[in-house]
Amino acid sequence: MSSPHIVILAAGKGKRMRSALPKVLHPILFRPMIHYVLDTALALPHASLTMVVGHGEDDVRKHCENYPTVQFVKQEKQLGTADAVRAVAPRLAGKTGSLLLLSGDVMLLRPETLALLLESHAQHKRACTVTTAKVPDPTGYGRILRNATGDFTEIREHGDCTPSERSVDEVNSGIYCFEIADLFPALERIDNRNQQGEFYLTDVVKILLGERKKVGTFLLADPREMEGINDRLALSKVESWLSARINRQWMLEGVSIQHPDTVLIDTTTRIEPDVVIESHCTLIGARVSAGSYLESNCRIQNSEIGRDVRIKQGSYVEDSRVGEHCSVGPYAHLRPGTVLDRDVKIGNFVEVKKAHFAEGAKASHLSYIGDAEIGKHVNLGCGFITCNYDGTHKHQTVIEDHVFVGSDSQAVAPVTIGRGSYVAAGSTITDNVPAGSLALSRGRQVNKPNYKKKPG
Ligand code: UD1
Ligand code: CA
Numbered sequence: 011m012s013s014p015h016i017v018i019l020a021a022g023k024g025k026r027m028r029s030a031l032p033k034v035l036h037p038i039l040f041r042p043m044i045h046y047v048l049d050t051a052l053a054l055p056h057a058s059l060t061m062v063v064g065h066g067e068d069d070v071r072k073h074c075e076n077y078p079t080v081q082f083v084k085q086e087k088q089l090g091t092a093d094a095v096r097a098v099a100p101r102l103a104g105k106t107g108s109l110l111l112l113s114g115d116v117m118l119l120r121p122e123t124l125a126l127l128l129e130s131h132a133q134h135k136r137a138c139t140v141t142t143a144k145v146p147d148p149t150g151y152g153r154i155l156r157n158a159t160g161d162f163t164e165i166r167e168h169g170d171c172t173p174s175e176r177s178v179d180e181v182n183s184g185i186y187c188f189e190i191a192d193l194f195p196a197l198e199r200i201d202n203r204n205q206q207g208e209f210y211l212t213d214v215v216k217i218l219l220g221e222r223k224k225v226g227t228f229l230l231a232d233p234r235e236m237e238g239i240n241d242r243l244a245l246s247k248v249e250s251w252l253s254a255r256i257n258r259q260w261m262l263e264g265v266s267i268q269h270p271d272t273v274l275i276d277t278t279t280r281i282e283p284d285v286v287i288e289s290h291c292t293l294i295g296a297r298v299s300a301g302s303y304l305e306s307n308c309r310i311q312n313s314e315i316g317r318d319v320r321i322k323q324g325s326y327v328e329d330s331r332v333g334e335h336c337s338v339g340p341y342a343h344l345r346p347g348t349v350l351d352r353d354v355k356i357g358n359f360v361e362v363k364k365a366h367f368a369e370g371a372k373a374s375h376l377s378y379i380g381d382a383e384i385g386k387h388v389n390l391g392c393g394f395i396t397c398n399y400d401g402t403h404k405h406q407t408v409i410e411d412h413v414f415v416g417s418d419s420q421a422v423a424p425v426t427i428g429r430g431s432y433v434a435a436g437s438t439i440t441d442n443v444p445a446g447s448l449a450l451s452r453g454r455q456v457n458k459p460n461y462k463k464k465p466g
Contacts (some may be wrong), residue, residue, distance in 0.1 A: 011132040013055040013109045015190065016045055019065030019094045020114030021085040026241040032066030033239070034114035035073055038249045039256075039276045040294050043239060046117040046277075048077050054110070054128075060101060062094045063113075076211075090208030091184075092200045094398045095193070101196045106131070111211075113184040116247060118255075124185075125237055128191035130228045132189035137223035138192070138214065140165065141185040143233035150240065151181035152212050154227060162227050163219065167214035169205035180229075180424065182212060192223055268306075288323075305340070313344070316352070324439035330362075333369075345380075365396075368411070380404070381423065385411035391435065392417040408446065 034044040044061075051059055063070045064085040064413045074245055079318065085097040093391060097110065102109065108131060110124065131139040140162075141155050145321025152165040153175055165182045166175055191242050196217045202209050218225050230236055237243050252330045256277060257270040264283030267273050272290045274298050275281075279293045282300035287293075296310040299316040304310065308321050311328040315321065322339030329346035332338060336354045347364035357374035365382040373379055375392035381404050382396050396407045397420050403425035409415070413427050416435030428445030437451040 011128065012189070014108040014110040014111065014128060015058045015060070015102055015105060016051045016054065016056045016110045016388050017098050017102075018044075018051060018059075018061045018112045019091060019092050019184075020044055020047075020070060021067075021088055021097075022115075023065040023088060024115070024240070027245075028242075032070055035066070035069060036239070036245060038117065038239075038245065039252055039274060041276065041278075043072050043075065043117045044114050044360055045077075045116055047112055047278065048074065048080065049277075050117075050121050050124065051110075051112060052077070052079070054124055057107065058097050058102075059104075060108045062097050064088050073125055090202065090206075092197055092213065093209035094211075095211055099194050099197070102190055104189050107190060108283065109188045109190050109193060111186045111188065113238065116184055116236055116240070118235045118237060118252060118345035119183075119185060120235065123230065127185070127187055130226075134222060134226055136226050137218050138225045139187040139190045140215065140225070140227050141183040141187075141236065142227045143178050143230040143236045145181050145233045146179075148179050148181045151238070152184075152210075153178040154180040156180060162215070162225060164216040166411045167204065167206070167210060167212065180227075181236075182231065184238060185236065187228075188209075188214075192218060193248075195298060196221070196315070204220045213302070228402075235319070261373060282317075284297075294345070299334070322358075379407075382407040384409050385413065387411060388415070390415045391419065393419075395420045397422045398427055406425045 020034045021045045027033050035042045050307050060081045060083055061077055062083050065088060067084060068209045083090035083097050085094045086259050127139060127141055137410055138383060148166050152167045152173055154162060155164050156177060157163050175296055181303045196214050198210050199217050202214045204210060213422040215225055234251050237244060237248050239248055247298050253274055256275050257267055257273060260281055261267055265281050266286045269289035273287055274292045276294045279296045284300050285298050286303045288304060291304050292309045295312040297314040299315060299317040302315050304321045305323040307324045309326045313327045313330045315332045316334035320337045324341040325339035327344040329345040330348035332350045333352040335352050336350050338341045340358050342356045343361045345363035348362045349366045351367060351369045354368045355372040355374060356362060361378045363380040365379050365384060367384045368386040370387040371384045377390055377394045379396050381398040394415050398404050407421045408426040412430045415433040418435055419433050422440045425439055425442055427439060427443040430446045431443045432448045433439060434450040438447060439449055439451060443449040
């Protein structure tokens with residue numbers, strides 16, 4: 011069996027989404043849906059990979075820049091699925107072998123399932139194999155019609171079906187395998203005399219049968235794999251199913267997930283065993299090492315969490331690295347460029363941006379630390395703030411190892427607080443502090459005795 015040419019249809023407008031965004035770019039678990047289809051296609055051996063684009067072409071191409079092997083073909087006007095396939099004729103018509111046709115809005119199909127489809131197509135030496143499924147609610151799908159002896163005769167679109175044909179529960183998934191030599195001549199014979207006035211690819215079935223070509227079906231074991239995303243209801247349904255599939259896999263691999271239906275983990279996240287994820291967490295492009303614990307309502311995005319870390323409730327970690335044995339939160343915000351070495355503590359209501367905390371450093375309460383280098387075992391008291399922005403530029407604060415900063419202090423950057431120094435509570439540090447000093451910059455307390463008048 012030679013590798014098939016793969017074609018993905020993605021030129022349609024997706025009217026039913028009621029959106030300015032082309033349908034195939036709508037995100038599912040934080041990635042455009044077309045990326046999933048491309049990943050599936052690339053997981054299969056293939057002779058070529060072509061995507062038919064049209065509506066929102068520039069946007070769609072731009073979002074596929076990370077897939078350099080895809081070739082694009084433009085469908086000038088969206089006249090229907092048969093017309094879309096016709097657009098690849100100049101590229102493929104003379105070729106031999108099979109064409110696997112995927113749809114940009116059917117993204118749960120697994121490569122394993124498509125491999126079975128290709129096998130069935132080759133084994134039965136068919137001109138066309140239609141992937142079908144039996145679904146509880148066939149509304150909107152093309153129905154698989156059969157004669158009295160059960161032979162497949164044609165696909166009829168929902169809008170063109172009689173009431174009794176509408177009760178057929180076997181439907182067309184929109185995923186097919188064709189022999190290239192049979193497909194392109196048959197496409198030329200398709201007309202648009204139907205309820206939608208479109209050139210339906212589905213009509214190819216009765217044309218091929220009329221030419222005494224072999225046509226058959228491949229029934230999916232799990233009908234969810236073929237769910238087509240036509241509106242936002244289907245979008246949310248497919249996202250839930252994908253999420254359940256991903257979470258199930260992580261649980262089987264040793265990750266505990268509390269209330270998995272509230273936890274969203276994207277396909278690019280990697281998690282080691284013995285991680286615990288409480289409810290309502292979101293992980294996007296995260297790496298979480300063994301033994302770490304994410305309390306509820308955390309979002310970890312493009313970040314690495316080392317071993318045995320605790321991310322406490324409600325924390326948001328983006329484009330950051332958290333070393334082993336750290337504790338973050340509750341309600342902490344690690345913004346891009348935060349790097350925490352091991353044993354760092356970032357406490358409640360602390361915001362960190364572009365800052366490096368060396369081993370054992372702490373900012374336990376209510377702080378903002380931006381553009382800073384924090385040394386080993388530094389203790390930043392409650393309410394410490396780096397004043398890093400002068401209205402035009404950002405400046406660096408350097409706090410060397412073993413510094414103790416008292417509560418409610420500020421460092422007006424650029425400024426360096428030398429190794430082992432102390433900053434008295436309530437100080438505003440504007441000048442560099444030499445190592446080993448006590449810096450004190452607040453008004454002295456004055457007590458005025460007998461200030462309050464005696465009664466009477
Ligand atoms: C199609 C099938 C239907 C099947 C369903 C499964 C036809 C006529 N109908 O219906 O039998 O049950 O898929 O999901 O094929 N597209 C283009 N250019 C066009 C029109 C569509 O590229 O001119 C693309 C769309 O972007 C989409 C795919 O083809 O990726 C399917 O089109 P869509 O309009 O969603 O077809 P359905 O009505 O879902
Ligand atoms: Ca569809």
